[in-house]
Structure formats: structure tokens, C-alpha cells
Amino acid sequence: MSADAVNTGSRTTRLLGAAVLIGVLALILLGFFGAPEDDEQRDAVRMIFVHLPSAFGIYAAMATTAVGSVMWLWKRSRWWDIVAHSSAEIGVIFCGLTLFTGSVWGRPTWNTYWDWGDVRLVTTLILFLMLVGYLALRSAGGDENAMATRAAVVGLLAAVNVPIINRSVEWWSNRTLHQKSSLTDGNLEDLTLFTLFVGIVVWALFFVWAMIHRFRIGWLEHQLRDIDLETALIQRRAEAATESSGEESR
């Protein structure tokens, strides 16, 4: 590639990207050919290797958004605002994937794609819609600081939903099709558990990779807005100077 080519990558992101690719290959091999089938669910259990890491990804993304939002409200630092925005965007993808893979997994195991009575499903959908609203608010335009403050409040409200999602299977145990905890109930075989951890690590590495790139994009967008504003001010001053010199010469 040419030396002129610029991008948001760096040595760190290239290493992370390579680790994610290798991890995905390992996950496919382990998930489809290594881990044994479940006695009850048969091969449908293999959906857990993409579903649960996506759900963990939501937790990581929302925790980052919450920290970024609090720091923006406290310090008014653009750096933290971009962190919150970046992680919310990645969070909406994880949330969408969790809902989708859960729905596809639900058909062979629960005999339904969706159950409106399941509190975990509905609260996850609410979180997804809140994150979509967060991103819509971000793209609405207007004063950058006011937009960041409004988004930070929505981000924090959305983050409050996460512990509710997590504990819902215990708080409303009679209103869910979900089991209590796949990781701690001790029903998973050793290789299944290992594959699950591989999946969680791969998703975590992807989250970090995407966060770095998305943060840099947000930073560049902010720089461009500043440059555009500066250029417009210079042009306006030049126009005003031309007008005043024209009036003086008359």
C-alpha cells in the first residue's frame, strides 16, 4: 500500500484484528466440530457460542457508555463524549444480534421465536429501542454540546436497564423461558464451557478493535466540524473586510 494511504488503523488494531480472525476460525471449529451436542437441545445448543458472547458484549458496551456519559456530564470532555457514542453504536449491534440469535435459538428449543410474557426478552428489546433512539438523537444535529448532554442522559437511562435484564430471570422467575445462568448452573460440558469462553474472548477482542476504530472516526468527525467552522469564520471575516473597504472607498 502507498505511504500516503491514511486510515484509523495502527499496529495495535492490526494485531487485535488478526487475533479476532484467528479466534473466529477457532470458534467455528470448536463450536461446530469440537463441542458435544446437548442431551435435550441436541445441536441447537451450539447457538449459545454466538448468543451469550453477544449478550456479554451488551454489558461491556453499556458499561462503557455509562462511564463515558457520566464523565461527559461531569468534565464536559469531548473525549468521553466520543467514547460514549462509540460504545453505544457497537452496543446496538450486540443488542440486535442477541435478540436475533436468541429468537432463532428459541424456535427449536422453546418452539417459539418470541414470547411477549418473557421479561428478559422484552427488557432487552426496550434496551435495543433506547439505543436506536440514542443514535437517532446523535444524528439529529444542532448544538454539539446540547446534543451530547441529551444523549448522555438517554445513555444513562439505557444503562439502568442492563442490571434489570441480567437479574430479570431471578426477579420474575415465573415469567421467563430463560434458564437462570448458563455459566454457573454446572450443566455445561467442559469443552462446551471452554468454547463458550473462546466466544466471549473473541467478542471482547472485537469490541476493543471496533471501539478504537469508532473512537478515531468520532474524533476525526469532530476535527472536521471544527475545521469547517474555522473556514466559515475566515470566509465571513474576509467578506466583511471586503465590504467595509468598499464602503470606505465610496
Place this chain on the structure above:
Amino acid sequence: MTHLGYLLVGWGVSLGCGVLYAARLVLRGRDLAARVPVEHRRWMTSDDGAGSAAESAAPDQGAGS
């Protein structure tokens, strides 16, 4: 293998979304980086690998690289 259709759809959509989002990030980053002057490109590197110095010298508030 049982439930292969469900597995392929679930895994395919998950990995496909990851690939598409990653490609979108890389392309958007390239587009923006080309439009921002060099002095404003903190944390940025060129593809010749000359970016490690900029990366290590970069952020004043922690992560980002």
C-alpha cells in the same frame, strides 16, 4: 447435525454483521482521515507502519490506541 438451518442463520448473521460493521468502520475511517489535515490526525497512522511513534505518543487521557 440437527437444527443445521437455525445454526447457519444464527451464526451467519452474527459473523456477517461483524464483518460488515468492521468493513464500514475501516472505509469510513479512510474517508475521514483523508479529509482531515495531518496535524489534526491524532492517533492516526499511514499504512507503511510509520504510525507506532504517533501511537505511543498519543493520547492525553488514556486509551484510544
